Amino acid sequence: MSASNEALSVTAADLRLATFRLARRLRCVRVADAMSDAQLGVLMTLRLHGRRTITALAERERVTAPSMTSLINGLEEQGLVTRTVDDHDRRRVQVDVTPAGIDIVERTMQRRDELLIDAMQHLELTADEVHTLRDAAALMWKLAER
Template structure:
């Protein structure tokens, strides 16, 4: 059964505002201060999903291929990604995250998770409230991946 249409705009506004505020707090927590959110996003994508072409990365991160090339160039200069020729089409390259890039991703994710855990502990959430957050995160993933 679907939610009533009249409740969707208010829910969308509340979700947008809460998501932006939480995202802003999380973005402040990173291991490499000089790294942009877009660069960190690319490293996270490669860490979680493996090697990708620049085109596939651009589509996933919703940027243009030239923008992604620029991001990859910067990450490659820092030794955080490598490029290798594609096995099937030598005109394409595959981008992969290096051990140094993985380290940055894992440290950043750990610090961000610690921030959230600390906030949840401060709020002394009940087991039901924690379950509600788990359920909400599953729904947020559905929205984010569509």
């Protein structure tokens, strides 16, 4: 049996507000203070999913191709990404994260994980509550990837 429209509506509002507040707290934690959220998002995408074209990155990050080109230009100037001509289509350019970019991503993710671990320890969550959060995270991934 599906949830009622009212239950979905209330849940959507609660989820939106909680996600927004948590995301805002997490965004404050980063290794490179001068780096924008968009730049960090691109580095994380490349670290997690590998080399991509600018068009594919723009679609994944939901920005225009010119905006992505600008982001990539800035990251390339900092030595955090490289561009290479596609082996199969010389007109296409592939973007890949450099070891310096990987380091920023990994250290930022570690700091953000530490913030969450600290918060969960402070709340003294039970094993069942931690399990519930893991289940919720899996559902949130499904929502995010839709």
